[in-house]
Amino acid sequence: MYEAVCSRDARFDGAFFFAVSTTGIYCRPSCPATTPKRPNVSFFPTAAAAQHSGYRACRRCRPDAVPGSAAWNARADAVGRAMRLIGDGVVDREGVTGLAARLGYSARQVQRQLTAEVGAGPIALARAQRAHTARILLQTTRMQAAEIAFAAGFASVRQFNATIRAIYAATPSELRAAKPGRFPRQGAVGGADGAAGIPLRLxxxxxxxxxxxxxxxxxxxxxxxxxxxxxxxxxAYRRTLRLPHAHGIAEVSEKPGDGWLLCHLHLGDLRDLTTATQRIRRLFDLDADPYAVAERLGADPALAPLVERRPGLRAPGAADPHEVAIRAVLGQQVSLAAGRRLGVDLVAAYGEPLETPSGGLTRVFPTAEALAGASLAELGMPDSRRATLRTLAAALADGTVSLDAGADRDEAEKALLGLHGIGPWTAGYVRMRALGDPDVLLAGDVAVQAGMRYAGAEALDAEGWRPWRTYAMHHFWNTAADRRHAPAA
Structure with missing residues (x-):
């Protein structure tokens, strides 16, 4: 880790943090400041752990703004699930008791496991996330500090002020004045009239x-x-979001910046900022570690050329896990185009209208509760498929199938397979996208088989691709698409 700090290796940003005892500051590995002496350096697995030990964030490298660790997406244990739930804002909404209930553990067990693994408990981790949200609002909006305090999830203005001073060694006013700025400050909430909303660098x-x-x-x-x-x-990709407090709209630019994508969020309630940000990060797979993926898959002779052809290939996740599950059933045993047409019909018939449409965005995807009792007569598909869709919607609505950020992937897949009409492809697809599992291989998928055949990977052992088989599958899908679109000889 110290060698990574000495070389300012950005590959490790977010994987760990280092703190300097002589300055009381913690940084990301790629911080451009003068490298400290080794005896003065300590290492932490999370920013929250460094903050919990009394260090404040470096103003030069902004370590709180790095990508998340890919380990939390890959891990399926309680700690990995807890980190995903905290990122989704569960502690702010439901407290530590609610987090523990979702994980099936006591609050004391969750505290002990998180402290042992990541150096901070759930409250400290949520506090670090609230501080990051507050900094974004301070530096990108004209909101009053008191409004920001409650929008970021703080219980009081006093708690907000004390946290900002402890983490950033600055008052909220000083932090606002020191904004890195190429973003103009916007109003409290971006509207649907073309206003810029809240600009984020993801x-x-x-x-x-x-x-x-x-x-x-x-x-x-x-x-x-x-x-x-x-x-x-x-x-630009634009979509509506169903969030805990209100609806929202996200817009993400295809043109990347220097290690970030530009996103604008238009939120009906700013308390949803953290949740909306994390869901867009999952949709665009922004916490992936492409170096680890390339190292493992590139060691396979058949996959090496594919990895080289598409460096940094990502596996898109989900902004709404329930939506992905329902769309997976719509796409069973039909072409991508046919599944899309069914989805459009479903949204038109049952989607919840936006109060203020924005461009082509007019609705929010229907809830599982709304679909559980719907006739679905508007959808041109067999009655058996309609029954499967209603069964799935009912299971999602009553919690029989849990697809939240901290769901146990094995249990969720088992529950899905227990529903009539859902087979291995659908359950695996939901596991891959809705639950963000990086190690899914839909071996029976026709396009995957075609891509494997074109790549000469049919007879190879896919076990060697673990834990990144999802990325291997995306390489095969892209290879098959290349062949379909290639001009005839």
Missing amino acids: AYRGPYATTEVFDYLAARALTGIEEITGDTGSR
Whole structure:
């Protein structure tokens, strides 16, 4: 880790943090400041752990703004699930007791496991996240400090002020004045009239294959809740969001910055900022570690050329896990285009209208509760598929199937397979996208088989691709698409 600090290696940003005892400051590994002497350096697995030990954030490298650790997405244990739930804002909304209940442990067990693994308990981790949210609002909006305090999840203005001073060694006013700025400050909430909303730089590590990600989302975009604007290379993906307190709209630019994607959020309630940010990060797979993926998959002779051809290929996740599950059933045993048409019909018939439409965005995807008792007569598909869709919606609505950020992936897949009409492909697809599992291989998928055949990977042992088989599958999908679109000889 010290060697990574000495070389300012950005590959490790977010994987760990280092703190300097002589300055009382903690940084990301790529911080451009003078490298401290080794005896003065301590290492921490999370920013919250460094803060919990009394260190404040470096103003130069802003360590709180790095990508998240890919380990939390890959890990399926209680700690990994807890980190994903905290990122989704569960502690702010439901407290530590609610977090523990979702994990199936006592609050004391959750505290002990998190402290042992990441150096901070759930309250400290949520506090670090609130501080980061507050900094964004201070530096990108004209909101009053008191409004920001409650929007970020603090219980009081006094708690907000004390936390900002402890983490950033500055008052909220000083932090606002020191904004890094190329973003103009906006009003409290961006409207649907073209206002810029809240601008965010969503950090990622390593290369990022934006074209492939936007192509993937464009091919599946449902009219009313999603749209792609602009031309290839300068497109924007826009979609509606169903959030805990209100609806929102996210717009993400295809043109990357220096290690980040530009996102604008238009929120009906600013308390949803943290949750909305994390859901867009999961949708665009921004916490992935492309270096680890390339190292493992590139060691396979058949996959090496594919990895080299598409550096930084990502595996898009979900902004709404329930939506992905329902759309997976719509897409069973039909083409991508046919599944998309069914999704458009479903949104038109049952989607909740936006109070103020924005461009082509007019609705929010229907809730599981709304679909559980619906006739679905508007959908041109067999009655058995309609029954499966209603069964799934009912299971999601009553909690029989849990797909929240901290769901146990094995249990969720088992519950899905226990529903009539849902088979291994659908359960695996939901596990991959809705639950963000990086190690899913849909071996029976026709496009995957075609891609494997073109790559010469049919006879190879896919076990060697673990724990990144999802990324291998995306390489095969892209390879199959290349062949389909290649001009005839």
